[in-house]
Amino acid sequence: MKIFVTGATGTVGRHVVDSLLDQKVEVRALTRRPETAGLPSGVDVVAGDLEKPDALAEHFEGIDRLYLVVAGETQKVVDLAKQAGVQRIVLLSSASAAFEGDPTGGFHRAAELVVENSGVGWAHVRPGMFAGNLSDWAEAIRTEAVVRAPYDAARQAPVHEADVAEVAAAALVAADEGKIYTVTGPESLTKSEQVRALSEGVGREIQFEELTPDQWRAHVRDQMPEFVIDWLLGLWAKTVDNPEQVLPTVQEVLGRPARTLVQWAADHRDEFR
Missing domain, CATH: 3.40.50.720 (NAD(P)-binding Rossmann-like Domain)
Structure with a gap:
C-alpha cells in the first residue's frame, strides 16, 4: 500500500x-x-x-x-x-x-x-478544538505570564495534533468505509483550567485574567480580522451553556487514552518560555 x-x-x-x-x-x-x-x-x-x-x-x-x-x-x-x-x-x-x-x-x-x-x-x-490554538497565548505567557481572555466558563476539549494524526493514519489503513471520526481531547476545560494545564505542562506559573467580550475585542483588534473575532466570541458564548463534548474516539480507534492538555503543553514548552 x-x-x-x-x-x-x-x-x-x-x-x-x-x-x-x-x-x-x-x-x-x-x-x-x-x-x-x-x-x-x-x-x-x-x-x-x-x-x-x-x-x-x-x-x-x-x-x-x-x-x-x-x-x-x-x-x-x-x-x-x-x-x-x-x-x-x-x-x-x-x-x-x-x-x-x-x-x-x-x-x-x-x-x-x-x-x-x-x-x-x-x-x-x-x-474539535486543537490544543495548538492555545499557541495564540504564547507571547503573552512569555512576556507577562498572564492570559487575558473572555468567557472563562466556555468549556472546550483541546485535542493534541498527534492524536488527530494517529486517528487519520488508522483511518487510512482501515478496511471499513464511510466513517466519520470526531476527535476531541480527554477533558472539557474552562479557560482558566486550560491555563492551569499549560502552567503545569510548561513548568511555570501562569495567571488568568477574564475580560469582557468588548474588552477582549479591543485587546485583539490589531491581531485578527473582525469576522474572526465575531466567530470566536460566538463560539465561546455558545460553549458556556453547551460545553464541547468529550468523545471516546481516540480510545476506540487507538486503544489508549487521548493525550491531555498538560502533555501537549510539555511537548510545546519551548513556545511558552
Missing part, C-alpha cells in the same frame, strides 16, 4: 507521515518546498501545491490512498485522485462541519461532500 499525504509538513501532516511509517506503510509526501521539508528518510517527497492541482496529476501514479487537507481546489484534486485509481480518501475536516449555519463548518462540509460524492471510498476526521 502506498499513501499520498498532502500537507505533509503541516502540524498534523508530519505526525500522519510518522504514524504511517511506524506501520511500515509506503508514503509519498506533498510539500511546496521539498528541500526544506525535513521529513524522515524513506519518504518519497514531491513538490506541489493544492492551489495548483493541474500540476499534481503525476504524483497520484501508484497511489492507493490519499490523506487530504481542505485547501485549494478540492474537486479538482479529488477528480485527479479518482482518475489515477486511488481507492480511499481520508479528509482532514473539522467538528464544525456538523454545525448548522457555521461558516467554517460550511466550508469543511462542502469539501466532505465532494469526497463523499466522488465514488471513492472515504472517511472524514473531524477534530
Whole structure:
C-alpha cells in the first residue's frame, strides 16, 4: 500500500507521515518546498501545491490512498485522485462541519461532500478544538505570564495534533468505509483550567485574567480580522451553556487514552518560555 499525504509538513501532516511509517506503510509526501521539508528518510517527497492541482496529476501514479487537507481546489484534486485509481480518501475536516449555519463548518462540509460524492471510498476526521490554538497565548505567557481572555466558563476539549494524526493514519489503513471520526481531547476545560494545564505542562506559573467580550475585542483588534473575532466570541458564548463534548474516539480507534492538555503543553514548552 502506498499513501499520498498532502500537507505533509503541516502540524498534523508530519505526525500522519510518522504514524504511517511506524506501520511500515509506503508514503509519498506533498510539500511546496521539498528541500526544506525535513521529513524522515524513506519518504518519497514531491513538490506541489493544492492551489495548483493541474500540476499534481503525476504524483497520484501508484497511489492507493490519499490523506487530504481542505485547501485549494478540492474537486479538482479529488477528480485527479479518482482518475489515477486511488481507492480511499481520508479528509482532514473539522467538528464544525456538523454545525448548522457555521461558516467554517460550511466550508469543511462542502469539501466532505465532494469526497463523499466522488465514488471513492472515504472517511472524514473531524477534530474539535486543537490544543495548538492555545499557541495564540504564547507571547503573552512569555512576556507577562498572564492570559487575558473572555468567557472563562466556555468549556472546550483541546485535542493534541498527534492524536488527530494517529486517528487519520488508522483511518487510512482501515478496511471499513464511510466513517466519520470526531476527535476531541480527554477533558472539557474552562479557560482558566486550560491555563492551569499549560502552567503545569510548561513548568511555570501562569495567571488568568477574564475580560469582557468588548474588552477582549479591543485587546485583539490589531491581531485578527473582525469576522474572526465575531466567530470566536460566538463560539465561546455558545460553549458556556453547551460545553464541547468529550468523545471516546481516540480510545476506540487507538486503544489508549487521548493525550491531555498538560502533555501537549510539555511537548510545546519551548513556545511558552
